[in-house]
Amino acid sequence: MSAAPIGILAGGGPLPAQVAEAIEATGGSVFIVGFQDFVDVARIAHWPHRVVRLAAAGELLTALRTAGCRDIVLIGPVKRPALRDLRPDAEGARIMARIGRALFSGDDGLLGALVRVLGEEGFRIRGAHEFLTRSTGQVGALGQIAPDDQARQDIARGIRVIRALGALDVGQGCVVQDNLVLAVEALEGTDAMLSRCTTLKQPGPGGVLVKTLKPGQERRADMPTIGPSTLDNAAATGLRGVAFEAGATLLTDPEACVARANALGLFLYGIGPDMMRAGLQGE
Amino acid sequence: MSAAPIGILAGGGPLPAQVAEAIEATGGSVFIVGFQDFVDVARIAHWPHRVVRLAAAGELLTALRTAGCRDIVLIGPVKRPALRDLRPDAEGARIMARIGRALFSGDDGLLGALVRVLGEEGFRIRGAHEFLTRSTGQVGALGQIAPDDQARQDIARGIRVIRALGALDVGQGCVVQDNLVLAVEALEGTDAMLSRCTTLKQPGPGGVLVKTLKPGQERRADMPTIGPSTLDNAAATGLRGVAFEAGATLLTDPEACVARANALGLFLYGIGPDMMRAGLQGE
Numbered sequence: 001m002s003a004a005p006i007g008i009l010a011g012g013g014p015l016p017a018q019v020a021e022a023i024e025a026t027g028g029s030v031f032i033v034g035f036q037d038f039v040d041v042a043r044i045a046h047w048p049h050r051v052v053r054l055a056a057a058g059e060l061l062t063a064l065r066t067a068g069c070r071d072i073v074l075i076g077p078v079k080r081p082a083l084r085d086l087r088p089d090a091e092g093a094r095i096m097a098r099i100g101r102a103l104f105s106g107d108d109g110l111l112g113a114l115v116r117v118l119g120e121e122g123f124r125i126r127g128a129h130e131f132l133t134r135s136t137g138q139v140g141a142l143g144q145i146a147p148d149d150q151a152r153q154d155i156a157r158g159i160r161v162i163r164a165l166g167a168l169d170v171g172q173g174c175v176v177q178d179n180l181v182l183a184v185e186a187l188e189g190t191d192a193m194l195s196r197c198t199t200l201k202q203p204g205p206g207g208v209l210v211k212t213l214k215p216g217q218e219r220r221a222d223m224p225t226i227g228p229s230t231l232d233n234a235a236a237t238g239l240r241g242v243a244f245e246a247g248a249t250l251l252t253d254p255e256a257c258v259a260r261a262n263a264l265g266l267f268l269y270g271i272g273p274d275m276m277r278a279g280l281q282g283e
Numbered sequence: 284m285s286a287a288p289i290g291i292l293a294g295g296g297p298l299p300a301q302v303a304e305a306i307e308a309t310g311g312s313v314f315i316v317g318f319q320d321f322v323d324v325a326r327i328a329h330w331p332h333r334v335v336r337l338a339a340a341g342e343l344l345t346a347l348r349t350a351g352c353r354d355i356v357l358i359g360p361v362k363r364p365a366l367r368d369l370r371p372d373a374e375g376a377r378i379m380a381r382i383g384r385a386l387f388s389g390d391d392g393l394l395g396a397l398v399r400v401l402g403e404e405g406f407r408i409r410g411a412h413e414f415l416t417r418s419t420g421q422v423g424a425l426g427q428i429a430p431d432d433q434a435r436q437d438i439a440r441g442i443r444v445i446r447a448l449g450a451l452d453v454g455q456g457c458v459v460q461d462n463l464v465l466a467v468e469a470l471e472g473t474d475a476m477l478s479r480c481t482t483l484k485q486p487g488p489g490g491v492l493v494k495t496l497k498p499g500q501e502r503r504a505d506m507p508t509i510g511p512s513t514l515d516n517a518a519a520t521g522l523r524g525v526a527f528e529a530g531a532t533l534l535t536d537p538e539a540c541v542a543r544a545n546a547l548g549l550f551l552y553g554i555g556p557d558m559m560r561a562g563l564q565g566e
Contacts, residue, residue, distance in 0.1 A: 164451055186466045188466065
C-alpha cells in the first residue's frame, strides 16, 4: 500500500504542476484540488484532480478526505476574493465565520487564517518551498551579470522599504533607482507596479526590482514569485535587474529565468541573510 | 520706505498667487521668481516677477537680491528634475556640487538641501503655511459628511502606513478600504495612485485617501496639497472621503474643496494630533 497522496490546493500558473512533478520525482503521489476561475485545468489534467469553487469548502474538504490526503500544499495565485461573489457552501460559511475579521484584513491575515483553519481540520500544511527546493533561488547572481555598487545600495534601500511596509501587511515589492524609490507595490501586483515605472524612471542607470518576504509572512500560503515574464517586464521598464530573497521566493522555471535574464542583460540576484540584515541596519 | 518684499519661488498651480495675495492682505509686498516650465505665468503676472530656469541659480539669486528680498517662500509643485536636463548656470553648478549626494536621494533630501543652501546664501526661508493660515485645514470634518467608524479605522491604518514609509523618505499618501491597503504613493503622485484604485477597489463601502506629512518632512519646501480635483478623482475612484493632516496640508481654495466634497458626498477630514498619535499607537 502506497503512502497517502499529498493534496495540492491549486491556484493559477505553472507552479501547481511543478509541485506535483517534484513530489512524484521523490516517489510520492498527489491529489489536486484546483480553484475554479484560477487553476489552469490543462496543466493539472495529468494528475487525479477536482475543480471546486473557492468558497465550496465543504466540497474541498470532502474531496481531500476521500482521496486520503493528510498533508496539503497551497500553491499558485488566487486573487483575494470579492466577498459578495464567494457564494460559500454550508461548510464554507462555517469556515468564513471562524476566520471572521481576518477576511477583511490584509492578505496575510486571510491566508494565515486559512492555514490555521485547515490545520484545525486535521491537515498538515506544507510549504511549496519544501518540494520546489530547486526553485527557491540561491544567494548571489544567478546569471552572467552581477549588481554593481549602486545597484546593491538600491537593493538595500528596497529591503528597508519592504520591511517597513511589510510589518503592516502591505506589499512584497518596490522599485528603487539611484537611491530614489520609484514605486511601492500594494494590491496592484508586481507587473502593474513595473508598468508604471516606465513613466517614473529617471535618467541614468536603471533601477532595481526588489522582492522579499514580509516579516511574519505565511510562506506556506503565499510566497513571492518570479517568472521569465517578470524579467521581460523589468527589462521593458528599463530596470537593470531583479533582486529576490534567496530561499524565500519561488522562481517559476529557474533555468528559463536565468536564460531570460542573460538574454536581456539583467542581473537576477538572490539576497542572502547577510545582505538582508545589512539592508535593515542601514539608514 | 516700505519693508523688503518677500521673495516667492513659484512652481505650478494656484498657490503662489494665493501666497502673494495673503502677503499683500497683511500689508506686505512680494517679488516672484517663477520656475520656467512649471509656473503658470498668467497667474503671477499681476505682481513684479521674473521667470528663470530651475537650474539657473545665479540668475535666481541675483534677481532676489536685486529686488531686495530677505525672506523667501517656496511654493507650488516642481517635478524632481531630470539631471541631464538641468543645464545649470555657473552658480547652479556650484550649488549642485554643494548639495551633492542629496541630489540623488529622496525628495526630502533634495528639498531639505535646497532650503539649507538658500539659508547659507543669507535668505530666511519661510513656510507657505505661515501665510496661508486659512488654507492649512482644521481638525475634524470640514463639510457635511463625517467619516464613520470603519472609515476612521481606515484613516488610522493609513497614518501608520505613511509613517512607516515616510521614515524612509517615500510617499505622502495611501488608499485604505475596509482595513485593506489598496495602494501606496511613491513617485507617481496622488492622482496616479487614485487612478489605479479604480481597478483595485473591493466590493462594499469605498476606501479613504489618507495624506499626511512624512516624519521630518521639510514643510518649508514641500507640503502635501489637496485641491478640488483631488476630491473629483477620489469620487471617480469610488472613495468615501479624503483625510489630511490638519495644519500640515495646503488646501488650494478651501471653500471650493468643501463645496466639492459636499456635492460629491465625500467627507473631507482634518486629522488632529490626537488621531495622529492614536493611529501610530495601533497595531
